[in-house]
Amino acid sequence: MEWLGLQFVTELPESGQVILNCSHNPLLVLVAYLVACAASFATLDMAERVGHAEEPRSQRLWRWIGATCLAGGIWAMHFIGMLAFQAPIDIQYDLPITLFSLLIALLASWLAMHTLSESQPSLVLYLKTALVIGLGIAGMHYVGMAAMQSAATSYYDPGLFTLSVVIAIGASFAALWVAGYLREGSGLLHQILKYSAALILGAGIFSMHFTGMAALKLILPEASTPTLTAETSHLQLGLTVALITLLILGSAISAALADKKLQHKEHDLRRVNALLSQLDQARMSLQQVANYDALTNLINRRGFNQIFAEKLNQKAIEGGMLAVMFLDIDHFKRINDSLGHDAGDALLKVIADHIKGSVRSHEDVVARFGGDEFCILIGLHDREEARSMAQRIMQKMKEPIELAGRRMVMTTSIGISLFPDDGTTCEELLKHADLALYQSKGAGRNGLHFFNSNLKNRATMELQLEEELRHALREENGLMLYYQPIFELKTGKVTKLEALIRWQHPVNGLLTPDRFISIAENNGLIAELDNWVLRRACKDLGELSRHGCDELKIAWNCSPLNLGREELADEIENALRTAGVAPERLELEVTENALMGNIANTLVLLRQIRALGVSLSIDDFGTGYSSLAYLKRLPLNTLKIDRSFIIDIPNATADMEIVQAIIVMAHTLHLQVVTEGVETLEQYEFLERSGCDFIQGYLLSRPVPLDELRPVLEEINQRKQSHAVNPLILARGTFAPALLDPSPKSPAPHAGASIVRPIR
Structure with a gap:
């Protein structure tokens, strides 16, 4: 078989021929191997750049650079290997055929780089491409061999020829697989693997070439005489080609390295930009959270x-x-x-x-x-x-x-x-x-x-009063109790007292509850204040007992806010036990509105207090809900009619009828009735005729401190014993100071207001 003047399968002639002995320059052989390794390394590097390139334009560029490096390296290795070939005859090379061999190498290399451009090439694709590339490399080699022009005829050993083709295909497959494997990765181990793969692939390409050269046999006619020439230009030309090729490959590798660093910098820059973008978004989110309300999206x-x-x-x-x-x-x-x-x-x-x-x-x-x-x-x-x-x-x-x-x-x-x-x-x-x-x-x-400025002055004063009230409670300094007698019409004696708190302020003088109760309620002091009143009232009741007033009862007003506290019953029990006072001598007064705030819980608490033996009274009856349904449910003892129904008697017929109806209703429910705010004899006489049980008001006495209380009580009770007529009529000048006012019909300040409501 003859192709381009080469005998591949033809047997050697039996006679009339001279087989030339040929050799190779060791230095150029080594240089050829180095060029093959450099070409392999450059190809692996270019394949890596193709895999990492993000734009199609960059992928095409690095694909062509890689194809050129691979083709140039293989062809240069082949050319240097041919220059290393030494024969005892004159050998020339045909330039067109040589260039044609370079074109074959370039096509095979382009096909290799195209396959490596695939994102995930399959094994079948690797095998098909390796077959085509291996045949291309073998074709390039043997076309280059055909470019040799000499007097001898070239014959090839069929076995070695086939082996060279197989080596070319195997080396191609190995190059493709290793390049695909090493396309991803980084670090020192990755570089070591790449260098090792370049040496192995270079050896494969080198082996294919010199296997093909080993298959070559040059035959001269028997009559011909070999011409021994001393050619020294082949060494110089081979070294020059190797140097140029290595420079080109080195430039390509340097460019790939620079592009890799540039790409890393771009990646780092993109990461930085992404981080900055995320930070901006996070900052905006934090600003949104910090400055805007999540529910309404209004600013906060x-x-x-x-x-x-x-x-x-x-x-x-x-x-x-x-x-x-x-x-x-x-x-x-x-x-x-x-x-x-x-x-x-x-x-x-x-x-x-x-x-x-x-x-x-x-x-x-x-x-x-x-x-x-x-x-x-x-x-x-x-x-x-x-x-x-x-x-x-x-x-x-x-x-x-x-x-x-x-x-x-x-x-x-x-x-x-x-x-x-x-x-x-x-x-x-x-x-x-x-x-x-x-x-x-x-x-x-x-x-x-x-x-307006008055609001600021009031707020400033309230703040100051709050601080001073805390101090007064903490030091128990300035707070005191005043007591107003409650007269029992049946016995004609004072049998009850209503405890009313006052505050002797160091600057503002004696303050009534309307000046500081709301402050206590709004600032969490009312429980402490109520407890102070309870303990002081029980202590004063014990003091009165030691002076012969052992039948008196004290009525104590409880704040509506305190009726929600489960500790109230225990506080009452402790105060009574500490003062040594019987529970029956204490009466708890609560308003209608306080009772109805939370009737279920209030009912449980009142029953606990009632179980102690403490009496219960509903204060200011008629001014709140005035619901009759709850009266039968509550464990009450007394009902107190508000002064607003008394103030216009006897001139207000409607008020008189209401008071009479309340008294009848209360007695029907087995409740005693106290009427507060009694200031005139006409009011007293009306209540007496209507069957009221107790009266309280300025007609009897203003609220007085404890040290002034006993003379007032003794005088009222003595009048009952020394006069057959109404003691109050005879004692008007002494015990009804409000009647000395030239305008007795004008309502006096209600000094008998309870702890939990302002003076009216």
């Missing part, structure tokens, strides 16, 4: 304060007015208690939308401070603008809201402060708006109020 207190400070500085420079509005939803707690917090949250969203819909969207700031409290900041020219907006919000709030299958209408209380009239700092304006809101709620809710 922190965000409001920042905007408020900026607008305040702007107005201070440019001039103008600002209004701060505090809004509080009236009775919002009822929604949470009755419908649940989810319904309350849904309602807050609707209310937030109502408020936002009532303000100027771009100029005004709406914030939620927490719970059901909202705040609005608006710029304005006069205070009437603030009033108009507040009224608009209140009108918007009156629109019915569908919630949890119910149709409801909510109202709001609003407090307003103005810059610069009511303050020049954020803290001042917010505090003053809050004081105005407090006034709106105290005035019955569903209203608006502007701040």
Whole structure:
């Protein structure tokens, strides 16, 4: 078989031929192996770059560079190997055929790089490509062999020829598989594997070439004589080709390394940019969380304060007015208690939308401070603008809201402060708006109020009184009890006393309960204050017993807030035991409204107290719920008629009829009746005729301290024994100081007010 003048399968002639002995230059053989290894390393590096390239353009570029490096390296190794071939005849090389062999190598290398460009090439693809590439490399080699021009005829050993083709295919498969395996990875171990693979693949390519050269036999005619030439240019040319090839491969490897570093920097830059983007998103999220309310998406207190400070500085420079509005939803707690917090949250969203819909969207700031409290900041020219907006919000709030299958209408209380009239700092304006809101709620809710200086003075005074009340309770200094006699009409004697607290203030003098009870209730002091009154009343009752008043009872008023405390029964028992007083001599007074606040729990507590032996009295009857249904359920002993029904007797016929009806009803329920606020003889005589059991009021005596009490009691009781007529008539001048007033019909200050309600 002859191809391009080469004898592949033809047998050697038996005679008339001379077989030439050929050899190879060892240095060029070594250089050829180094070039093959360099080409293999460059090919692996280029394959790695193709796998890491992210843009199609970059992939195509590195694919062609890799193909050129592989083709150039294989071809240069082959060319250097041919230059290393030494024969005793003159050998020349045909340039077109040589270049054609380079083209074959380039096509085979391009096919190899194309296969390595696949993201996940299969084993079958590797085998098919290795077959084509191996045949291409073998074709390149033997085409290059065909470029040799000499007087000798080239014959090839069929076995070695076939082996060289198999080595080419095997080396191609190994190159493809190793390149695909090493395409991913990094680090020192990865580089060591790549160097080792380059040496092995270079050996495969080198072995294929020299196996093919070993299959070559040069035959001369028998009459021909070999011409021994001393060619020295082959060594120089081979070294030059090797140097140029290595420089090209080195440049390609350097470019790949630079691109790899650049790509790593780009990756790092992208990671940094991604991290910066995530940090920006996190910062924005944190800012959203820090400055905005998650439920209503309104700004919160922190965000409001920042905007408020900026607008305040702007107005201070440019001039103008600002209004701060505090809004509080009236009775919002009822929604949470009755419908649940989810319904309350849904309602807050609707209310937030109502408020936002009532303000100027771009100029005004709406914030939620927490719970059901909202705040609005608006710029304005006069205070009437603030009033108009507040009224608009209140009108918007009156629109019915569908919630949890119910149709409801909510109202709001609003407090307003103005810059610069009511303050020049954020803290001042917010505090003053809050004081105005407090006034709106105290005035019955569903209203608006502007701040005024009186509110600040009152708040300052209340704060000071709170601090001083704490000190008075802690030091037990300044607090005292006054006692007002309760006269029993049947026996004509004082059989009860009502304990009434007073505070001897070091600056403001003697304070009645209306000045400090609400402060105690609003600041968590009422339980301690009530307990102090209880203990002092029991102690004073023990003192009275030691002076012969061992039949007197003391009525003690309990705060409505205390009726929710389970410890109350134990505190009463401890106070009685400490003072050595019988429980029957203590009477607990509670108001109607206090009883009805939580009737179930209150009923349990009152039964515990009643089980101790303590009497129970309902105070201010007729001013609260006045429900007859609960009277039969409560373990009561006494019913006290409020002074508002007595004050106009005998001029008010309706009041007289009401009082008579209450007395009859109470007696029907086996309850004793006490009427408070009795100030005239006409009132006394009416109550006596109506069958009232006890009276209390200025007709008997004002409340007096303990050290003044016994003379008053002795004088009232002595009058009963020394006069057959009514003792009160004979003792008017002595024991009814209110009657000395030139205007006895005018209601005197109700010094007999209880601890839990203001003086009327």
